[in-house]
Ligand SMILES: Cc1ncc(COP(=O)(O)OP(=O)(O)O)c(N)n1
Ligand SMILES: Cc1ncsc1CCOP(=O)(O)O
């Protein structure tokens with residue numbers, strides 16, 4: 001569980017953000033998450049979505065098990081979309097999109113010591129999310145993605161650059177099709193980190209792939 005002062009460190013948590021559910025894994029998700037933590041992820045989002053996603057009790061129990069792994073290693077645990085699950089598990093935060101519940105109402109239910117991430121695809125959505133109380137923004141898809149069927153148009157780093165040009169200074173993570181070979185422009189544009197599914201969960205050697213991204217993002221964040 002994160003405490004209030006940790007909220008001040010959201011930029012650090014965003015550096016290497018793993019988003020994942022069972023459908024993204026070719027091995028048990030508990031194993032994948034444990035390897036990713038060993039490799040150096042800084043934040044985890046439980047996103048159980050897509051064809052074959054778990055529901056009901058199995059969904060809840062997987063969330064519980066992944067949260068326990070995060071707790072053991074002091075990695076904040078974020079729930080995708082589902083405010084009821086976030087409350088039931090006393091998660092460290094939630095990530096919501098433009099079609100999900102607005103951040104304003106979520107804050108009232110979740111409390112002030114929790115992280116709320118909001119997806120934004122342009123400056124207008126970013127401004128609204130900030131007004132609604134978002135702690136960070138997920139911007140994307142930066143590149144074409146195989147992991148989200150209903151993703152919006154690929155936007156490269158244009159929104160991240162626009163936010164910087166407008167001096168909109170909220171913590172930002174890029175998402176969508178990000179791998180080691182194309183991560184650099186996202187940091188150059190001004191993001192605090194990258195959020196990935198397939199670059200970690202889809203790899204044969206999860207720990208090694210994560211280590212590579214860990215080394216890379218550490219270097220890019222200070223340049
Ligand atoms: C860190 C991060 N950024 C963006 C998203 C996408 O959220 P959303 O647009 O609500 O789409 P779904 O993930 O719910 O399909 C995210 N999950 N995480
Ligand atoms: C959840 C989400 N939101 C925008 S793109 C995306 C999927 C990211 O997955 P990948 O890193 O495999 O492209």
Ligand SMILES: [Mg+2]
Pocket residue numbers: 080081095096097098100
């Ligand atoms: Mg969503």
